[in-house]
Amino acid sequence: MTPSRRCFSAPGKALLAGGYLVLDPENSSFVTALSARIYAVTAPTPSLDSTLPTVTVLSPQFQEGEWSYTVCRSPTTGFVSLPAITPDRRNPFVQSAIASVINYLSATGTLQTPLPSLTMTILSDNAYHSQPSDAVPRFNKHPLPITEVPKTGLGSSAALTTSLVAALLSFYGDMNTDAAETKIILHNLAQLAHCNAQGKVGSGFDVACAVFGSIVYRRFQPSIISSLPPTPTSSAAEALYLLSLKNVIEADWNVGTRACSVPRRMRLLMGDVSGGSETPAMVQMVLRWRKDGGESASAVWTALGKANEKLIAAMIALGEQAAKDPKAYDAFVDEVLKVGASGVAQLGHSNGGRTGELFVQVVDAIVEIRHNLRGMTAGSGAQIEPVEQTKLLDACSALPGVLGGVVPGAGGYDAVCLLVAEAAVDAIAEQTEGVFENVKWLELREEATGVREEDMLVIEEFL
């Protein structure tokens, strides 16, 4: 093993509660980090003293997965531009991650000099992309470029950008990405790089989840990012740009990133639904309805916000209760295994004390969220919980061990997400397979940890 190699990884996401409302910094959302991760391995590239340093990113699972840049640093201003050595190839997320980190380190005066050349190799878990069969090897290779392989909607660009930013901060800035203050810088840089690459300021829940793991997320004010001047074209502008970049990255973004997770013995069950939806088009329809839909739209929006808050509070309280009164909690979960969601609500009302009460709140909140998402669907015309998903979610909610289910994120024909008792998973799969042909339960589960350094020994064999 090359001793200087290091590996950083970041997780994918599911937005359990907060689709659309998360675009407004007033609202909280519940974001779950998933077991599918993207890994970035750093290795110094031997280079000649006389040549300019280069940064190369390899993504060997995809055809044409190589992007190389020369690092040109202005001796007067310190601004770094990155002309592509492979100009016919584009990967805006890769380029943007490198540019943001190197310029930030340059602005803070901590960029390593002379700058060594670097190669980063990306490995991405199979769950991010549709696979030809279930029996593919880990980190399966595709016979197509990345842009042509269908995605599953787990937030590959956010996990990629975050793992690259962590790798770059550690390689070029010698920063400990585990330290709390570095994680905030990492988050802000990854958000900026992701927005620049996307060409728009998104809600950022996927990037925040890739950095911090499962969280109750509240967005930053978009003006923080849009206040940064455009990429400079003169020396005077370069100096100003670097100063602004440092200020923006080190400012208090006031994001909500409180850690949360699915309570023990419960599990998220993610179902891939064949179809697929266009998130940006749906966002446009919803925002238009929100703006022009008068009081009825406002009422649905407010009620959905309340239902989301209720679910968030109940999930957190239930996790605490599981630790505080494990006996009562375990006894209640054993009962949950015997009944469907409405049965859980009945049980919780009649007995179960505080634990029962909290289970009722979770079940009720999911019902309320779905009710309002259907109101949004009807009002906006965006197919957020389409009728097919209503049928699927209703049928699943009646199965023993299921607390309820939602269409995660923007909703539509991408996925469903159930909250279930862990021990019921196999029975749920058995009872739904063949009945609902278009749902495929995924091997994914919550893994609440955000960006982290990996043991190189574990990843080495896949390189």
Ligand SMILES: Nc1ncnc2c1ncn2[C@@H]1O[C@H](COP(=O)(O)OP(=O)(O)O)[C@@H](O)[C@H]1O
């Ligand atoms: N494993 C990977 N290797 C290289 N680039 C990747 C990888 N995964 C994602 N990307 C980048 O992210 C882009 C996909 O981003 P996007 O369309 O926003 O999808 P998502 O919703 O999964 O983030 C790809 O076209 C590529 O530029």
Ligand SMILES: C[C@@](O)(CCOP(=O)(O)OP(=O)(O)O)CC(=O)O
């Ligand atoms: C509508 C949204 O609030 C949530 C979309 O969540 P998804 O998980 O559906 O996201 P994509 O992977 O980008 O399709 C838009 C946003 O917050 O950016």
